[in-house]
Amino acid sequence: MDWYLMVWRKYAEFDGRSRRTEYWMFVLFHFLAILALGVVGVVGLAISKDYGAVLFVPVGIYGLAGVIPTLAVATRRFHDSGKSGWMLLLLIVLGIIPIVGFIAAVIQIVLLCQDSAPGVNQYGPNPKFPEQAPGMFAGNAAFAPAGYPAQPQPLVGQYGVGLCNRCGATMDPGSSFCGSCGAHV
Numbered sequence: 001m002d003w004y005l006m007v008w009r010k011y012a013e014f015d016g017r018s019r020r021t022e023y024w025m026f027v028l029f030h031f032l033a034i035l036a037l038g039v040v041g042v043v044g045l046a047i048s049k050d051y052g053a054v055l056f057v058p059v060g061i062y063g064l065a066g067v068i069p070t071l072a073v074a075t076r077r078f079h080d081s082g083k084s085g086w087m088l089l090l091l092i093v094l095g096i097i098p099i100v101g102f103i104a105a106v107i108q109i110v111l112l113c114q115d116s117a118p119g120v121n122q123y124g125p126n127p128k129f130p131e132q133a134p135g136m137f138a139g140n141a142a143f144a145p146a147g148y149p150a151q152p153q154p155l156v157g158q159y160g161v162g163l164c165n166r167c168g169a170t171m172d173p174g175s176s177f178c179g180s181c182g183a184h185v
Helices: 002-009 019-048 052-065 067-080 085-093 098-113
Strands: none
Touching: 002 019, 002 067, 019 052, 019 067, 019 098, 052 067, 067 085, 067 098, 085 098
């Protein structure tokens, strides 16, 4: 249930990465909620032919409210496997075309099922193994597991003072965090 609520807390957050578990647990609970609200609507319609259709309104409201977080978590899921979120949009648009739409849906499901890209990619650190992000290897700049990018070496400026790799600010000697942007080097 925490995975489902996490997606709602990140309602319109399209940047970053999401694990497979986060995506698929959200899809499962989202489907179950729509199913439960639909059953309430059907039961209401069976009880009262005149006013039972009103009980279908919550399904519509919940479905509309769930469009943005569903697109956001799918975009983050694409980011996690190293693909752009724009590829998701392309596959959704291609879904309108009859035969091409089926192929696009299969491709979309395959991409959503792919494992995380190891380490850090252009969308951020791996949420599955955040400890494998560069800079997290117990301060040993020479150590990085095979297949993972090596930890960036801090730039050394004039008089041996370190410079931040992200913003270029001068860092205190021996410090592993930038005082300006908070980056870990």
